[in-house]
Amino acid sequence: MDVDDNFPAAKRIITEIQSIVNRDTNLKEFDLVIQPESQNKSPVIYIDHCLGLESWCVRHVYEYVYQRLVSARKRLKRQVSNETITLLTSALLLNPEVSTFWNMRRELVIDGCLKPNEELQFSAVVLTFKPKCAEIFTYRRWIFFNILKDFSCDIVLNELTVGLTAAAGYPSNYNAWNHCFWFIQKSLEHENFSLISHQWEKTKIWCCEHVSDHSCMQYRQRLLKCLVADKRCLQHLECCTSKSLLRFLNSDERHKLMRPSEDYFGEAICVVLDELYFNEDLIMMYQSHESLWNHRRFLCYLLVNIYKIDCIKEALMNNERRISTKLLKSNELYVKKHILWLQTALCIPIKLL
Amino acid sequence: MVMETLTRDVPSSMQHHNNSSVSNMKHSYVQLSKTCLDEDAQINKKLPKELLLRIFSYLDVVSLCRCAQVSRAWNVLALDGSNWQKIDLFEFQTDVEGPVIENISRRCGGFLRQISLRGCQSVGDGSLKTLAQCCNYIEYINLNGCKRITDSTSQSLSQYCKKLLSLDIGSCSMVTDLSLKAISDGCPNLTSVNISWCDGITENGVEALAHGCPKLKSFISKGCTSMTTRAICCLAQHCVKLEVVNLHGCNNIEDEAVIKLANNCNSLKYLCLANCSLLTDSCLVSLAEQCYQLNTLEVAGCSQFTDIGFLALSKTCHLLEKMDLEECVFITDSTLFHLAMGCPRLENLSLSHCELITDEGIRHLSTSTCASEHLAVLELDNCPLITDASLEHLINCHNLQRIMLYDCQLITRNGIKRLRTHSPNINVHAYFAPVTPPPSTGNSRQHYCRCCAIL
Numbered sequence: 132m133d134v135d136d137n138f139p140a141a142k143r144i145i146t147e148i149q150s151i152v153n154r155d156t157n158l159k160e161f162d163l164v165i166q167p168e169s170q171n172k173s174p175v176i177y178i179d180h181c182l183g184l185e186s187w188c189v190r191h192v193y194e195y196v197y198q199r200l201v202s203a204r205k206r207l208k209r210q211v212s213n214e215t216i217t218l219l220t221s222a223l224l225l226n227p228e229v230s231t232f233w234n235m236r237r238e239l240v241i242d243g244c245l246k247p248n249e250e251l252q253f254s255a256v257v258l259t260f261k262p263k264c265a266e267i268f269t270y271r272r273w274i275f276f277n278i279l280k281d282f283s284c285d286i287v288l289n290e291l292t293v294g295l296t297a298a299a300g301y302p303s304n305y306n307a308w309n310h311c312f313w314f315i316q317k318s319l320e321h322e323n324f325s326l327i328s329h330q331w332e333k334t335k336i337w338c339c340e341h342v343s344d345h346s347c348m349q350y351r352q353r354l355l356k357c358l359v360a361d362k363r364c365l366q367h368l369e370c371c372t373s374k375s376l377l378r379f380l381n382s383d384e385r386h387k388l389m390r391p392s393e394d395y396f397g398e399a400i401c402v403v404l405d406e407l408y409f410n411e412d413l414i415m416m417y418q419s420h421e422s423l424w425n426h427r428r429f430l431c432y433l434l435v436n437i438y439k440i441d442c443i444k445e446a447l448m449n450n451e452r453r454i455s456t457k458l459l460k461s462n463e464l465y466v467k468k469h470i471l472w473l474q475t476a477l478c479i480p481i482k483l484l
Numbered sequence: 485m486v487m488e489t490l491t492r493d494v495p496s497s498m499q500h501h502n503n504s505s506v507s508n509m510k511h512s513y514v515q516l517s518k519t520c521l522d523e524d525a526q527i528n529k530k531l532p533k534e535l536l537l538r539i540f541s542y543l544d545v546v547s548l549c550r551c552a553q554v555s556r557a558w559n560v561l562a563l564d565g566s567n568w569q570k571i572d573l574f575e576f577q578t579d580v581e582g583p584v585i586e587n588i589s590r591r592c593g594g595f596l597r598q599i600s601l602r603g604c605q606s607v608g609d610g611s612l613k614t615l616a617q618c619c620n621y622i623e624y625i626n627l628n629g630c631k632r633i634t635d636s637t638s639q640s641l642s643q644y645c646k647k648l649l650s651l652d653i654g655s656c657s658m659v660t661d662l663s664l665k666a667i668s669d670g671c672p673n674l675t676s677v678n679i680s681w682c683d684g685i686t687e688n689g690v691e692a693l694a695h696g697c698p699k700l701k702s703f704i705s706k707g708c709t710s711m712t713t714r715a716i717c718c719l720a721q722h723c724v725k726l727e728v729v730n731l732h733g734c735n736n737i738e739d740e741a742v743i744k745l746a747n748n749c750n751s752l753k754y755l756c757l758a759n760c761s762l763l764t765d766s767c768l769v770s771l772a773e774q775c776y777q778l779n780t781l782e783v784a785g786c787s788q789f790t791d792i793g794f795l796a797l798s799k800t801c802h803l804l805e806k807m808d809l810e811e812c813v814f815i816t817d818s819t820l821f822h823l824a825m826g827c828p829r830l831e832n833l834s835l836s837h838c839e840l841i842t843d844e845g846i847r848h849l850s851t852s853t854c855a856s857e858h859l860a861v862l863e864l865d866n867c868p869l870i871t872d873a874s875l876e877h878l879i880n881c882h883n884l885q886r887i888m889l890y891d892c893q894l895i896t897r898n899g900i901k902r903l904r905t906h907s908p909n910i911n912v913h914a915y916f917a918p919v920t921p922p923p924s925t926g927n928s929r930q931h932y933c934r935c936c937a938i939l
Contacts, residue, residue, distance in 0.1 A: 171916060
C-alpha cells in the first residue's frame, strides 16, 4: 500500500469508534475534547451516551482515513464493506462536509450493507458536532425520499425535532430550518395538516429565546404563508381568539369587514394579527434586533397584500404609528427605516409625529 | 486536397511495395489479415499448442479470460478444461449468478480439483448441484459465505464428489446437521472441514462427521455456540489424526473435551480455544502431557488459566511458536519465566490485558533464547504495570518487528524513542501522536529528474 503508516493506533481508534456507534443505539452526541498532549491512553471518550475524541489525534486519524478512502475510491476496486464503513464513520464524524464520503455511504445503503434507520441515527449524531452542515441534511433527505418513502406523522415529527436541535446548535442555521420546512411541505403533500400548527406553536417559544435568529423568523414566515393559504392548516391551531382582531380594528371596521359566511377569513387574519402583536411585544422587550423588524415588515406586507381592503391598510397605519412613536427613542434607526419602507413599499402615508 | 492525396497515396505505395497489379494486392491483403488471425500468427508458429496450454495452466481466472479474447485459437486453448483445475472467484468477482457456475462446471468437467466461491452470495443449490454432477473430482471446495445454500448442496457433493478432501461452509447459516451427515456418508476421505458460524449445526452433526470421516486433520468451528463437550469428545475419539482444531467462541466446551483431544490426537499442532471461558488449568496440563507437536495455542479470554497450566505446558511443548494469552488475567511473571525457558521458538506472544505482568517478566523473556532470535510480535497493551524498563530489556530482541503498548500508562514517549534508536525498524503501537516531520525546506526539490541524474 502506498499510504504511509506512521500512526498504527489510528486503526484501533476508528475501530473503537465504530464499535461504539454500532453498540449504542441511543448515542446522543459527538464532539472533540481539547487535549493537545497525547498520553498513552485511548483518545476515545465515551460517557453517558456521548462520544468524544481527544483533539491531539484528530489530524492523524483524519489523515489515515482520508488517504485510505480516497485510494479506495480511485482504485474502483471491490472493497470489504465492513472496513470501508469503519473508515467512513470516523471520516464523517470528523469532517462531514465531504460529499464523496456521504456518497460512498449512499452506495452502501443501496447495496444493503447499511440500514437506513441506523444511518438516520448516525447522521443525527454527526449533526450534533456540525449542526450547520448541509451535506448531512441532504443525506437525511435522500434517505427519506429514496429509501424509506414514509412521511407519516411520527416520523416527520421526529425529523422536525432533529432539525430543531440542530437549529439550536448554531445561530441562524438556515440549513436546519430549510430542512424542517422541506418536511412540512412533504407532510402537506401527504395531507398531514396537524404538524404545521404544532410547529407554529413550538417555534413561537423558540423565537422568544432566539430573538436574533433570522432563519427561525423566516421559517415562521413560510409557515404563516401556508397557514393563510390553506384553510385545512388552520383547523388544528388551538388558540385562535378574536382578541387581537378586536384590538386591531374598531367595531365599525369589523362590521364592514366581516360577513358571517367568512369564518375562515377571520381566523386567518387573527393568526397574522396575533403574530403582529407578539412581534410587538418582542420588539419592546429586546431592543434593536434587526431580525424582529424584518419579521414585522413581512407581517405588514402580508396583511396589506392578502387583504386588499382599505380599512385594513388604515388600521395598520394607525397601529404602526402608535408603535413607532412609542419606540422612536429606543430604536430610532429601525423605526425610521420601517416608516420609510411602509411609505415606499406599501404606499402607506404614515408620518412620524 | 489532403484527403485526395491520402486516398491516392495508400494504394500507390502498396503497389510500389508489392510491385504487382490490383488483384495481386487484394490477395496479399487477404494473406496479411490471415497471418494476423489464428494459426499463422508468429507466436502460434513458434509455440506448439502443448506449450501454450502449459503456460495457460499457470494463469488465474482474470488472465485466462483475457487470453480467451485474443483469437479463436487462443479462445479454444484458454478455455480448455485442463487450465481450469483451480478456480478462485473471490479475487475476481463475487456477485456471480447461478448460470456462471453452471458454465464453469461444464467447461471444467473432470479437470476441476479446487474451487473457491467464497462470498458468492447469490449462488444457490441448483447451480452447485450441476457443479457436483459435472466435476466429480473436486478435492477442495470453499463455499464460505454462500448464504443461500442449504443441506441439498452438501447432499449433491456427497453423492457426486467422493474424492472431496476439504470443505468450507463457514457462515452458511441455513446449513444443518443433515449436511454433515451427508458429507460423512459420501466423502470418507475428508481431511479438512470448516463449519464456522453455522448456527444450525449441533453435536449430532459433528458426531456423524466424526464417525464418517476418520481422516480429518483440520476441524474449524468458530462461533458455533451450540457445540458441546460430547461432540468434541466424539471427534477426538474417532479422528485421531487431527492437527488443527479451532473452537473459537464455543463457550459451552468444558475441560473434558480438551483433555480427550489431548489424549487421542497427539499430533495436534494448532489449537484455538479463545473465549471458551469454562476451561481450567487441567486441560493445559493434559495438553502438556500428550501434545508435544503444538506450535500455536490461542486461549484469549480463557480467564481461568493460571501459571500452573502454563508451567506444565512450557516443560514439554518446546515447539510453541505462537501464543495468544489475551485476558488470561491470572497469569503472572512466573508464566513468562517458564515460557522463556521452555519455548525457544516463540515468535508471537500476546499478553494483552494480562494485568499482573510486570517488568520482571519481560526481563526474563528478553534474556531467553527465544527473545534474541525469534520473537517478532509482542502484544502488551493494557498491561498497566509495564514501564519503560521493559522497553530497555526488549532492546535485546533483535528480531522484534512489532510491539503493542496501547494503554500502558507508565510507558513514556522517551522510552519508546530509546527503543527506536536501538532498533529503528520496529513498529511500536501506542496512543502517542506521531512525530511530525519538519516542514520541508525549499532545496528538497531536485533540480534534475532521475533519468538526467543517471545520464
